[in-house]
Amino acid sequence: MKKFSVVIAGGGSTFTPGIVMMMLDNLERFPLKTLKLYDNDGDRQGILGEALEILLKEQAPDIEFLYTTDPETAFSEVDFCMAHIRVGKYAMREKDEKVPLRHGVFGQETCGPGGIAYGMRSITGMLEIIDYMEKYSPDCWMLNYSNPAAIVAEACRVLRPDSKVLNICDMPVGTLRRMSQIVGKKPEELEVRYFGLNHFGWWTSVKDREGHEYIEQIRDYVSEHGYLTQIEVDTQHTDPSWQETHKKAKDILAVTPEYLPNTYLKYYLYPDYVFEHMKDHPEFTRANEVMEGREKHVFDHARQIIENGSAEGIAFDIDAHATFIVDLARAIAFNTHERMVMIVENNGAIANFPDDAMVEVPCIVGTDGPEALAQGQIPAFQQALMFQQVTVEKLVVEAYVENSYQKMWQALTLSKTVPSAQVAKELLDDLISENGDAWPELH
Numbered sequence: 001m002k003k004f005s006v007v008i009a010g011g012g013s014t015f016t017p018g019i020v021m022m023m024l025d026n027l028e029r030f031p032l033k034t035l036k037l038y039d040n041d042g043d044r045q046g047i048l049g050e051a052l053e054i055l056l057k058e059q060a061p062d063i064e065f066l067y068t069t070d071p072e073t074a075f076s077e078v079d080f081c082m083a084h085i086r087v088g089k090y091a092m093r094e095k096d097e098k099v100p101l102r103h104g105v106f107g108q109e110t111c112g113p114g115g116i117a118y119g120m121r122s123i124t125g126m127l128e129i130i131d132y133m134e135k136y137s138p139d140c141w142m143l144n145y146s147n148p149a150a151i152v153a154e155a156c157r158v159l160r161p162d163s164k165v166l167n168i169c170d171m172p173v174g175t176l177r178r179m180s181q182i183v184g185k186k187p188e189e190l191e192v193r194y195f196g197l198n199h200f201g202w203w204t205s206v207k208d209r210e211g212h213e214y215i216e217q218i219r220d221y222v223s224e225h226g227y228l229t230q231i232e233v234d235t236q237h238t239d240p241s242w243q244e245t246h247k248k249a250k251d252i253l254a255v256t257p258e259y260l261p262n263t264y265l266k267y268y269l270y271p272d273y274v275f276e277h278m279k280d281h282p283e284f285t286r287a288n289e290v291m292e293g294r295e296k297h298v299f300d301h302a303r304q305i306i307e308n309g310s311a312e313g314i315a316f317d318i319d320a321h322a323t324f325i326v327d328l329a330r331a332i333a334f335n336t337h338e339r340m341v342m343i344v345e346n347n348g349a350i351a352n353f354p355d356d357a358m359v360e361v362p363c364i365v366g367t368d369g370p371e372a373l374a375q376g377q378i379p380a381f382q383q384a385l386m387f388q389q390v391t392v393e394k395l396v397v398e399a400y401v402e403n404s405y406q407k408m409w410q411a412l413t414l415s416k417t418v419p420s421a422q423v424a425k426e427l428l429d430d431l432i433s434e435n436g437d438a439w440p441e442l443h
């Protein structure tokens with residue numbers, strides 16, 4: 001079988017070790033010739049890079065490994081770029097979450113004003129790595145799961161329409177793993193129908209390969225427990241704040257009982273509840289939870305490996321739920337026609353929704369990329385919510401392209417999470433001053 005060369009962009013990410021371990025666990029399905037890490041923060045990446053170099057020498061010495069901040073070294077002769085950058089890192093995530101609280105609005109990584117602020121920063125970083133990839137390895141595919149995926153995907157559609165960038169999110173994957181637990185199946189035995197935007201969608205069907213429909217059984221469960229399950233199958237979403245979110249799915253379901261909701265809808269359907277929760281402990285948001293948890297855990301492990309000069313007995317955890325990234329790479333490389341929920345241009349997949357909207361729907365993925373499966377007509381309630389939200393996302397990208405203060409103000413005003421144009425303006429001025437040069441200048 002062909003061996004592949006992969007660069008991970010955002011090599012200093014808290015997810016890098018888990019994904020590398022997952023790839024080592026999947027070498028039979030996806031053999032590696034070269035693995036490179038690329039980041040624009042050499043110090044941060046250096047810690048993970050040094051530890052992984054030691055680990056790979058011990059566990060997979062045949063794989064050529066390097067870590068670098070030099071784009072040419074990183075992006076030359078690669079088949080796939082797995083991209084998980086966080087422009088502004090945790091310091092800015094914390095601001096995205098905390099600045100809106102000053103204005104009576106919740107702050108979150110991808111939803112509402114926090115997501116809009118992060119989107120404005122991410123576009124520049126994403127364009128930069130896409131351009132490096134195309135310059136040094138024109139045939140390479142980017143498997144992107146950098147957030148905020150909805151705004152990033154819209155920016156790619158507008159600014160790099162011909163680039164080989166595939167946008168995918170792990171939330172539908174994680175929740176499907178919970179559903180499989182609820183019905184006593186393996187995740188790979190289930191096939192779904194789903195429609196929406198990224199972090200803004202609904203499952204309309206969950207069937208096994210024999211065609212048995214589980215949606216009612218799952219609905220009964222979720223209406224009582226949300227997506228909380230006894231055994232943790234969705235290992236990426238386990239912290240206390242996530243348990244709250246899984247539980248809250250029960251109230252999201254109550255609004256649209258016919259379909260199973262994506263957990264992120266809590267931010268749009270219950271923004272007041274989220275704000276009330278956050279304002280009780282405004283100093284400790286999700287960013288703090290990750291910095292004290294996953295980030296500390298991963299970097300402590302890496303330092304320990306470096307200190308010992310060996311990874312023996314201090315293995316990094318395998319990010320089992322991230323096998324979808326290998327499934328996606330294999331779909332492209334081997335034309336497997338894997339069925340995956342992805343973020344793609346609508347072009348009729350949702351019949352009563354604009355063609356040029358970036359939507360999240362099941363796709364068949366092969367050598368030429370994803371082909372969206374038609375999901376038909378959607379109800380007016382979801383259609384209206386989605387139209388409002390997709391317009392916010394489009395306005396952010398337009399504001400970025402045109403350096404338009406007005407469009408950014410409109411984006412924040414239109415967001416279902418912001419109560420008025422006045423609050424939106426005050427928030428915007430605060431976000432502009434907190435983001436400084438990380439945002440394009442708006443006038």
Ligand code: NAD
Nearest residue numbers: 010012013014015040041084085086125145146147169170
């Ligand atoms: P992190 O801050 O630990 O890592 C991100 C890395 O990206 C940092 O090392 C940073 O230096 C680097 N970076 C920032 N801008 C860069 C640029 N322009 N070029 C190269 N490197 C750059 O963050 P994390 O918590 O590990 O998350 C990484 C990303 O993965 C985030 O965007 C997060 O939202 C995303 N994520 C996506 C999913 C999904 O399924 N869509 C799930 C979880 C996390």
Ligand code: LMR
Nearest residue numbers: 109147236237242286290
């Ligand atoms: C993370 O940091 O894990 C996120 O990207 C998603 C979350 O858990 O808030």
